[in-house]
Amino acid sequence: IWQQPDELVELLLFLQNKNIKSFLNLGTYNGITFNLISDVLNTFGNVTCITVDPYNWNPVKNEKYSYRGGTSEDFKNQVFDLVFIDGDHTHNGFIDDLINSLPIANGILCGHDYNNMRYPWITDILDDVKRKFSLDIDVVYWMRNINNIDNLPIEDIREYLRSRCV
Numbered sequence: 446i447w448q449q450p451d452e453l454v455e456l457l458l459f460l461q462n463k464n465i466k467s468f469l470n471l472g473t474y475n476g477i478t479f480n481l482i483s484d485v486l487n488t489f490g491n492v493t494c495i496t497v498d499p500y501n502w503n504p505v506k507n508e509k510y511s512y513r514g515g516t517s518e519d520f521k522n523q524v525f526d527l528v529f530i531d532g533d534h535t536h537n538g539f540i541d542d543l544i545n546s547l548p549i550a551n552g553i554l555c556g557h558d559y560n561n562m563r564y565p566w567i568t569d570i571l572d573d574v575k576r577k578f579s580l581d582i583d584v585v586y587w588m589r590n591i592n593n594i595d596n597l598p599i600e601d602i603r604e605y606l607r608s609r610c611v
Contacts, residue, residue: 465486465526466490467492467495469527470482470494471530472496473498474504499533501514516532528546528550529555530542530555534558534564544606547602577605
């Protein structure tokens with residue numbers, strides 16, 4: 446598991462009373478984080494859990510959960526209560542995942558690797574978006590319940606993110 450235990454506990458506590466019915470995980474690797482989050486979410490109710498990764502190494506341990514080869518681009522016409530980004534950690538890959546996730550996250554958009562020295566651009570990009578659009582972003586998982594933001598300028602944020610691609 447790549448998450449620190451205290452980070453993961455904070456995320457799971459944050460999610461516990463959010464009435465999540467659908468969960469999309471971007472970036473699977475060994476599947477430990479996906480399976481753990483999915484198991485915890487399903488203790489609160491029946492949650493559709495899907496993980497996607499461009500590498501075909503299906504680590505899903507529960508037949509109720511789904512693995513799909515692909516990227517965030519493949520989910521543009523779907524909506525999820527929870528989207529967790531921990532996939533393509535390249536500068537432009539992260540931006541693409543964030544651009545694709547903003548309109549499909551119908552509740553909580555969160556991810557991993559904020560303040561990770563291996564991927565400083567994740568922190569830089571999120572801090573820039575936070576500043577420019579006055580958003581409240583948590584420093585561990587940058588989790589945000591986007592339903593609580595009045596008139597979230599999703600298209601403006603997406604356009605700004607596109608301008609950050611190199």
